Amino acid sequence: MKLLTTLLLLCAANAAQANPFPTGNAQTGKALFDKYNCNSCHAAMLGSDGNSMFTRENRKVNSPDKLIEQIKQCSGNVGANLTKQDEQHLGAYLNQYYKLK
Numbered sequence: 597m598k599l600l601t602t603l604l605l606l607c608a609a610n611a612a613q614a615n616p617f618p619t620g621n622a623q624t625g626k627a628l629f630d631k632y633n634c635n636s637c638h639a640a641m642l643g644s645d646g647n648s649m650f651t652r653e654n655r656k657v658n659s660p661d662k663l664i665e666q667i668k669q670c671s672g673n674v675g676a677n678l679t680k681q682d683e684q685h686l687g688a689y690l691n692q693y694y695k696l697k
Contacts, residue, residue: 616660616696617687625689628682632674650693660696663687 629635638646649655657663667686671678678686 614697617684617691619681620684620686620688622685622688622692625685625687628676628678628686629689632671632676634670634674637670637673647693650690657694658696660687660691663690663694663696 635646638649642648642652650657657666664683664687667678667683667690671683676682
């Protein structure tokens, strides 16, 4: 019984680590990303497809905390008043590029 409990706890811990934005919904995040036209700023900065910002080698974001920090900074640039839940949604959407754990 102890072995089974230990295995279940380990599985739960791995599942929690696998999704750094557990309360976020990627589809809702995509809608927010589009609503605030985030990609237009990224494209202007890079001179190309704005999504390449997320996959470039020298990107600033390398952890879930840094992604939330960057989301906060960018939301100020576009005048978005995001809730913590909105940040989770955007994190869930953007994590398809970043693949953070």
